[in-house]
Structure formats: C-alpha cells, structure tokens
Amino acid sequence: xxxxxxxxxxxxxxxxxxxxxxxxxxxxxxxxxxxxxxxxxxxxxxxxxxxxxxxxxxxxxxxxxxxxxxxxxxxxxxxxxxxxxxxxxxxxxxxxxxxxxxxxxxxxxxxxxxxxxxxxxxxxxxxxxxxxxxxxxxxxxxxxxxxxxxxxxxxxxxxxxxxxxxxxxxxxxxxxxxxxxxxxxxxxxxxxxxxxxxxxxxxxxxxxxxxxxxxxxxxxxxxxxxxxxxxxxxxxxxxxxxxxxxxxxxxxxxxxxxxxxxxxxxxxxxxxxxxxxxxxxxxxxxxxxxxxxxxxxxxxxxxxxxxxxxxxxxxxxxxxxxxxxxxxxxxxxxxxxxxxxxxxxxxxxxxxxxxxxxxxxxxxxxxxxx
Amino acid sequence: xxxxxxxxxxxxxxxxxxxxxxxxxxxxxxxxxxxxxxxxxxxxxxxxxxxxxxxxxxxxxxxxxxxxxxxxxxxxxxxxxxxxxxxxxxxxxxxxxxxxxxxxxxxxxxxxxxxxxxxxxxxxxxxxxxxxxxxxxxxxxxxxxxxxxxxxxxxxxxxxxxxxxxxxxxxxxxxxxxxxxxxxxxxxxxxxxxxxxxxxxxxxxxxxxxxxxxxxxxxxxxxxxxxxxxxxxxxxxxxxxxxxxxxxxxxxxxxxxxxxxxxxxxxxxxxxxxxxxxxxxxxxxxxxxxxxxxxxxxxxxxxxxxxxxxxxxxxxxxxxxxxxxxxxxxxxxxxxxxxxxxxxxxxxxxxxxxxxxxxxxxxxxxxxxx
Numbered sequence: 001x002x003x004x005x006x007x008x009x010x011x012x013x014x015x016x017x018x019x020x021x022x023x024x025x026x027x028x029x030x031x032x033x034x035x036x037x038x039x040x041x042x043x044x045x046x047x048x049x050x051x052x053x054x055x056x057x058x059x060x061x062x063x064x065x066x067x068x069x070x071x072x073x074x075x076x077x078x079x080x081x082x083x084x085x086x087x088x089x090x091x092x093x094x095x096x097x098x099x100x101x102x103x104x105x106x107x108x109x110x111x112x113x114x115x116x117x118x119x120x121x122x123x124x125x126x127x128x129x130x131x132x133x134x135x136x137x138x139x140x141x142x143x144x145x146x147x148x149x150x151x152x153x154x155x156x157x158x159x160x161x162x163x164x165x166x167x168x169x170x171x172x173x174x175x176x177x178x179x180x181x182x183x184x185x186x187x188x189x190x191x192x193x194x195x196x197x198x199x200x201x202x203x204x205x206x207x208x209x210x211x212x213x214x215x216x217x218x219x220x221x222x223x224x225x226x227x228x229x230x231x232x233x234x235x236x237x238x239x240x241x242x243x244x245x246x247x248x249x250x251x252x253x254x255x256x257x258x259x260x261x262x263x264x265x266x267x268x269x270x271x272x273x274x275x276x277x278x279x280x281x282x283x284x285x286x287x288x289x290x291x292x293x294x295x296x297x298x299x300x301x302x303x304x305x306x307x308x309x310x311x312x313x314x315x316x317x318x319x320x321x322x323x324x325x326x327x328x329x330x331x332x333x334x335x336x337x338x339x340x341x342x343x344x345x346x347x348x349x350x351x352x353x354x355x356x357x358x359x360x361x362x363x364x365x366x367x368x369x370x
Numbered sequence: 371x372x373x374x375x376x377x378x379x380x381x382x383x384x385x386x387x388x389x390x391x392x393x394x395x396x397x398x399x400x401x402x403x404x405x406x407x408x409x410x411x412x413x414x415x416x417x418x419x420x421x422x423x424x425x426x427x428x429x430x431x432x433x434x435x436x437x438x439x440x441x442x443x444x445x446x447x448x449x450x451x452x453x454x455x456x457x458x459x460x461x462x463x464x465x466x467x468x469x470x471x472x473x474x475x476x477x478x479x480x481x482x483x484x485x486x487x488x489x490x491x492x493x494x495x496x497x498x499x500x501x502x503x504x505x506x507x508x509x510x511x512x513x514x515x516x517x518x519x520x521x522x523x524x525x526x527x528x529x530x531x532x533x534x535x536x537x538x539x540x541x542x543x544x545x546x547x548x549x550x551x552x553x554x555x556x557x558x559x560x561x562x563x564x565x566x567x568x569x570x571x572x573x574x575x576x577x578x579x580x581x582x583x584x585x586x587x588x589x590x591x592x593x594x595x596x597x598x599x600x601x602x603x604x605x606x607x608x609x610x611x612x613x614x615x616x617x618x619x620x621x622x623x624x625x626x627x628x629x630x631x632x633x634x635x636x637x638x639x640x641x642x643x644x645x646x647x648x649x650x651x652x653x654x655x656x657x658x659x660x661x662x663x664x665x666x667x668x669x670x671x672x673x674x675x676x677x678x679x680x681x682x683x684x685x686x687x688x689x690x691x692x693x694x695x696x697x698x699x700x701x702x703x704x705x706x707x708x709x710x711x712x713x714x715x716x717x718x719x720x721x722x723x724x725x726x727x728x729x730x731x732x733x734x735x736x737x738x739x740x
Contacts, residue, residue: 107670
C-alpha cells in the first residue's frame with residue numbers, strides 16, 4: 001500500500017478513530033488503526049469490539065492495500081510531522097515508511113487480516129438529529145449514569161423515540177436525568193440502551209454544528225451514528241430499562257423559583273467545607289421569601305441566604321451538594337423551578353414544558369446539628 | 371481583628387503568599403497564612419522556613435490585630451467568593467467569620483503567636499533588575515538544575531555579579547546552562563547559590579513587565595527579592611559553587627550553523643521513537659551541507675536531514691535528545707551555532723557575545739548500530 005495525504009487531514013482522521021482504541025487490551029490487533037485503501041477510498045478504522053469507528057479521509061492512493069499500524073505510535077508520529085504531505089508506504093513488505101518533507105520514520109506493521117471491521121448495520125430504521133442537539137443532550141444527561149458495573153443498565157442511557165420526540169434518560173440510583181428533544185420528523189416507537197462510554201466518545205467527535213445532521217440507525221444489538229464521513233457503531237446494552245414513569249410525580253407541597261446562577265455559585269462555595277470523600281449534606285431551609293443554605297463540617301461552617309419566589313409550605317431538606325451542582329450546571333435557564341413534597345421525597349427541577357426533568361433524592365441529616 | 375478588602379485584591383495577595391506554604395509539614399502553623407493588620411497596613415505572610423513571602427494588600431482596617439488561617443481552606447474560600455467586598459472578622463475570639471455579600475463562612479483560626487515572620491534582611495547590598503529579565507533568566511536556566519538532593523549544590527543556581535553583569539549558572543552533571551545579563555549599574559562582586567525552588571516560585575509571582583523592577587538584596591545566608599509591595603526571602607545554599615570556567619573551552623574542530631526551529635522540531639519528532647525511561651541517544655551525522663539526525667529503537671527508526679553551514683571536520687556524535695531540546699527551547703535566536711571538538715567532548719551551543727552558553731555532554735553509542 002502507498003498513499004499520500006495532507007498531514008492535517010490525516011491527523012484529524014486519526015484523532016477520530018483513536019477514540020475507539022482501547023487503552024488496555026491483550027489483543028495487539030485491537031491496539032491498531034487499520035488503513036484500508038483497497039476500494040478507491042482511504043478509510044481509517046479502530047474497533048474495540050464494543051465500539052467501532054470508521055472515517056474516510058481525502059488523499060491519493062498510489063497503490064491500493066490494507067495495513068494495520070499501532071495506534072499510539074502512529075498517532076504520535078502524525079501529530080508531530082511538519083504540516084505537509086505525508087506518504088505512507090508499506091511496499092517493502094517489512095516495514096511501514098512514513099515520510100513527510102525530510103523526516104522519515106520506519107515502524108512495524110501488521111497485515112490487518114485479523115482486524116475486525118465494523119458490523120454491518122442496516123440503515124432502514126433510522127432517525128436524524130442535528131450534531132448540536134446530540135452533543136447537548138449527551139452533556140445534559142451523561143453525569144448521572146453510574147460509573148461502575150454493578151448494574152450494567154445504569155452505565156448506559158435510554159434513548160426512547162416516540163413520534164417526533166427523542167427522550168434521553170440516565171439514572172444512578174440517587175437521581176434521574178431526563179431530556180426531551182423535538183425531532184423534525186416522526187418515527188416508529190423505539191427504545192434502546194446506549195453505553196455511556198459510546199456517548200462520551202461520540203460527543204468528543206461530533207462537531208456540534210446546528211446545521212449538520214447525524215443519522216442514527218438501530219438494529220437489535222447495535223446503534224450506528226453517521227456524520228461527516230464518519231461511522232460510529234456501538235453495541236447496545238441488552239435488557240429492559242428501568243420503569244421511570246412511576247418514579248415521577250407532579251404533586252408538590254412546596255415550589256421554589258430561584259435564580260440559577262446564584263444557587264449554583266452558593267452550593268459551589270458550600271462544598272469548600274467538605275473534604276473529599278466526606279458525605280456532608282447541604283441543608284436547605286425554605287422560608288417565605290428566602291431560602292437559607294447551610295453546611296457544617298470539621299473544617300467550619302457556611303451559610304447563605306438566597307431570595308426566592310415560594311408557593312406552599314416551608315421545608316427543611318438536605319441534599320448531596322454535588323447532585324444539585326451537576327443538574328444546575330446543564331440547565332441553561334436563568335430561573336429554575338424546584339418542586340418538593342417533603343424532606344424524605346425526591347426534589348424535581350423541571351421546566352414547565354418538561355423538556356428537562358432532574359429528580360434528586362434528598363439525604364437524611366441530623367436536624368439537631370443544623 | 372476586623373478588616374474589609376475587595377475580593378480581587380485579597381485573592382491576588384493570597385495567591386502570591388500561597389507559593390511559600392509547604393504542601394507537607396508536621397507543623398500546623400506553617401500551613402497558615404498570617405494576616406497582620408496591626409500596624410496600619412494589611413500584610414499577608416507565609417513562611418516554610420526556607421522560603422518566606424510577604425505581600426501588602428489594600429483594604430480597610432476596622433480593628434487592628436493578627437490572625438493565622440489555614441492556607442488551603444482560606445485560599446479556596448476566597449477564590450469562590452462573589453466579586454465584592456470581603457469582611458474578615460475574628461472579634462468573637464472563637465472563630466473567623468468571613469462574609470461576602472450574603473455568603474458567610476465560619477472557620478477556625480490560630481493566634482499567630484507561633485508564626486515565624488520573615489528574617490530581617492539589610493537592603494544596603496542590593497542590585498536592581500527588571501521583572502522581565504529576572505523571569506527570563508530563570509526560565510532559560512532552571513531546567514538544568516538537578517532535581518534530587520544527592521548534591522545539594524546542583525539543586526540551586528549560581529547568581530554571580532561582577533561590575534554590571536549578572537551571570538546565572540545551573541548544572542546537573544550532564545550539562546551546564548549559563549546566561550549573562552547586562553545590568554543598568556555596576557555593583558561589587560558577589561556570588562550566591564539560590565535554591566531552585568525559590569526561583570521557580572519567584573518566576574510564578576513576578577509579573578514579568580520590562581518597565582517594573584525587582585530589587586535583590588543579599589546577606590550571608592539569605593537573598594531577598596522586593597517588587598510590587600511583595601517581599602520574598604529565601605535561604606541561600608551554603609558552600610562554594612562548582613568551578614565552571616575550567617569546563618568551558620573555545621576550541622572546536624567542527625562548527626555548525628543551523629535553523630533553530632528546524633532542529634528543535636526534528637529532535638522533538640525523533641523522541642517519539644523512545645519509550646519513557648529508555649536511554650536511546652539521537653545520533654547526529656555532520657556532513658558538508660547537511661546533518662542527518664537518526665534514532666533507532668524497538669519501536670522503529672527515524673531519520674531526517676537538515677541543511678547546515680559547516681566549518682571544520684565531519685563528525686558522528688550522540689546525545690540525549692532531551693538535553694538538546696531543553697536548551698534549544700529557551701534560545702530565542704532564529705539560527706544557532708553548535709561547536710564540537712570530537713565525539714567524546716562536550717558540545718557548546720552559544721552566541722558570539724556569549725550571552726548564553728549551553729554545554730551538553732555527548733553519550734556513547736554503538737557505532738555499528740547506526
């Protein structure tokens with residue numbers, strides 16, 4: 001194989017597929033990026049068997065062929081090459097010669113015969129969403145997946161399509177994040193659980209432009225994202241997702257409208273009083289025109305009043321401050337509404353149209369210590 | 371004590387003195403920042419007994435007094451306060467109350483009685499240098515101090531003043547860095563060894579403006595830097611510095627003039643072929659109009675030709691690529707001159723006026739493997 005392509009193009013392509021190269025594996029072939037120039041196009045592919053990424057790059061094919069190169073070494077070489085045309089040549093059959101201006105690298109290659117290409121995914125069952133929307137919805141929900149594997153379902157996000165609505169849900173046992181997005185067209189109902197890792201990597205690769213679209217296709221076991229000459233295929237998490245509708249309630253005894261930034265900054269300051277690993281709650285005391293936030297630990301104590309609009313009863317309730325911070329950070333509204341039932345029931349942060357719902361469980365605290 | 375000062379002013383001051391707070395210590399008082407508002411001024415001080423920093427901040431003193439606050443907690447609180455006036459109040463004698471707008475923190479304080487103030491340094495023996503020059507000369511030499519304590523002298527830098535020249539020297543047994551700076555006035559001869567840590571912290575604090583000056587004063591055991599209402603006092607390293615003049619030679623058999631950026635980029639690329647901890651040399655083959663750089667390892671090999679102007683003999687010589695990179699990075703000239711004697715003797719990178727000299731020892735290599 002012998003190909004020529006500009007360094008910037010090659011570097012961009014390599015960075016995209018690099019996201020599917022596992023950091024640890026016992027199979028050397030998985031540590032490789034495959035360069036496939038056998039069909040008149042130059043395609044880069046990486047595949048860790050859970051997640052696979054393929055991207056097409058512009059370039060000139062002098063001799064067609066396929067070669068697998070160690071991803072770490074190859075990507076670092078490409079990154080440090082001068083900004084000029086790069087020639088990748090495996091013609092001598094022993095080594096890959098990478099030449100750019102006067103720099104010349106020799107590295108080993110593998111034949112690529114053992115390489116696992118991406119699984120075929122039929123495109124007949126698919127939806128379209130803008131890059132911007134996809135990236136946003138991931139950012140707004142990904143923080144509340146569980147990061148360990150004790151319950152595999154919790155490490156993924158539910159993507160549920162009904163008519164022209166895409167609903168994305170994540171939960172970790174202490175909180176639930178729900179976002180609803182209006183799509184341009186209506187689709188058949190569909191429910192899949194997408195691994196969190198896939199979504200994290202997708203949101204790194206997708207450009208995020210509002211005018212560009214991502215096509216998302218589904219099969220029984222896979223989800224495929226297509227955008228900008230790039231294909232990402234991921235396994236789905238099998239099983240039936242948690243029934244979240246029965247956890248949601250629209251009753252409340254207390255409703256608070258508050259400036260989001262003020263609340264977020266205040267909780268952020270309060271966390272200074274907590275050492276890492278310490279589980280001190282922030283205590284919220286909701287009164288008529290203000291709510292007081294209070295935290296107390298070995299380090300010291302902090303309290304602050306924030307003006308609110310209140311409906312309903314007064315309430316004293318405690319939360320893990322991190323959970324409030326995570327949710328507030330991804331809400332773009334200037335004012336937010338908080339709904340409470342009592343000190344033992346979850347709090348809901350949601351807008352009127354319920355385009356977002358963040359459910360957060362309160363924590364017990366010793367009322368005497370407040 | 372009760373003082374009021376703007377958050378931004380307080381945050382700036384705290385960040386300056388924070389550089390002298392040790393990360394690990396068995397003496398809790400050393401982990402503190404002292405606020406001294408006893409003499410009509412507000413001064414912040416931190417002192418780890420090797421390095422002490424004091425800075426004066428603008429603010430209003432309601433009641434004078436002195437208090438020592440845990441540096442980590444205090445600095446984090448200050449950083450996260452709203453951008454408004456901060457009141458620090460220890461009037462109740464039990465806790466420090468830090469108030470800013472509606473946020474109110476309570477933290478413990480210490481009396482400050484055990485706190486070690488900075489040692490007194492007479493200012494009669496001092497030199498003046500611009501903030502820019504001081505910052506630059508540290509950056510251009512600090513990389514070649516030794517980072518372990520097996521030879522304490524090597525962990526510092528020689529500051530030598532003779533007439534109107536400040537010479538700064540660092541060495542680690544494999545290389546020597548020398549910079550000479552012209553001062554505006556002439557001074558009495560002086561030689562001191564300044565701890566590297568002090569210089570690293572100084573260059574973080576000093577603003578780096580060419581129009582602002584730093585006064586540097588000396589005593590037998592201490593050096594003091596004064597700038598911008600800030601005083602930094604550091605212990606000196608005792609002893610006689612290495613006699614470096616006898617290591618320098620102006621004889622050479624080969625002189626090479628080369629584009630600095632080309633050489634630096636090339637060596638930088640070559641290091642891709644070296645795994646961390648691996649001690650592969652870069653081999654330089656100096657010919658008539660070009661020199662070839664070559665490196666070979668288990669990962670693969672790399673070679674590149676660079677155009678040069680050469681005087682004298684051809685030469686094949688090996689170096690630790692990191693040492694070449696470190697020196698080339700801090701040279702601002704577009705073209706550099708390299709002087710060689712033979713494959714066993716040090717290489718010198720220096721300009722004609724010898725405002726900088728970088729000496730680098732070559733390494734042995736197996737000529738058969740090249």
